[in-house]
């Protein structure tokens with residue numbers, strides 16, 4: 341059996357060990373230290389636009405504290421893009437709040453601004469104005485920034501920008517992660533860069549950042565003893581993980597270029613196959629890191645009424661990993677009882693969409709095997 345080709349794997353830069361060794365030799369083996377400060381600074385420089393970054397131990401924790409800072413409390417409603425990973429929505433439940441799910445639009449596969457406005461109007465008419473909007477840049481594709489921002493501003497609801505998959509993406513030259521009232525990043529093992537596990541809040545002010553750091557380190561008041569007047573969390577990134585991050589950020593742009601070349605690879609293969617469309621930037625304002633390359637298979641247009649599941653199983657038989665798109669949250673057993681607004685665009689994407697091996701680490705032999713699989717099957 342040939343070796344397995346994975347969807348997305350971590351890709352070492354070779355610079356990580358030095359930062360980790362520095363942490364050991366200076367005995368900063370804790371959730372404080374020079375690697376954390378250095379990693380945050382590198383991210384701030386990378387994102388530009390006067391951002392303040394707080395490194396935490398996961399993207400999920402970052403969303404959670406983002407909601408805390410946006411004052412989401414038990415009984416509140418929070419709007420969330422339905423087509424996403426469950427980690428976008430779970431922190432709403434951690435706060436005892438109620439998620440309200442919104443469909444996708446067909447161009448970016450992200451939150452539909454029209455369904456978003458319908459939902460807000462309807463929730464307000466029912467007596468509850470949503471506290472926040474969680475919008476996601478799926479697979480690295482920026483959501484419709486201007487349209488979503490216009491709706492959010494019209495009703496004065498803050499945006500929590502889930503940029504977990506979109507570090508290195510941009511819209512009109514501005515980096516993703518910087519568009520929300522608060523933004524979040526993830527450095528999980530399968531993301532565009534990794535700290536083995538980690539995340540960050542992208543804050544808009546020093547005060548906001550300091551608040552996040554305070555909450556993530558058990559909310560200790562300024563006193564010689566342990567004194568607490570707020571609920572605290574143990575969410576800070578460790579100085580060791582931040583060392584991995586410092587090594588990784590040096591190759592972030594290289595990883596983006598490699599992921600984008602995987603996208604081009606699929607575009608060139610699929611242009612010759614009827615019934616397949618590759619997920620693309622709608623126009624030149626959008627720049628995706630193409631964290632994952634994805635396709636839609638329209639069975640009615642393929643030669644033998646092929647479904648995405650037929651193709652997924654075929655790839656699996658060649659030991660090539662692929663995966664259906666995120667199953668929309670409003671179809672998930674844990675979330676199906678909550679309100680949903682839309683026209684089933686996300687359902688259709690889920691039905692026909694497939695994510696393909698996209699890692700920056702894929703070799704030319706891997707590409708040859710993938711290409712051969714496409715040609716053999718279609």
Ligand SMILES: *Cc1c(COP(=O)(O)O)cnc(C)c1O
Nearest residue numbers: 398399400425427428504526528
């Ligand atoms: C990965 C991911 C998260 C969660 O990040 P973790 O670091 O794994 O906790 C949140 N939202 C989206 C869209 C993600 O892809």
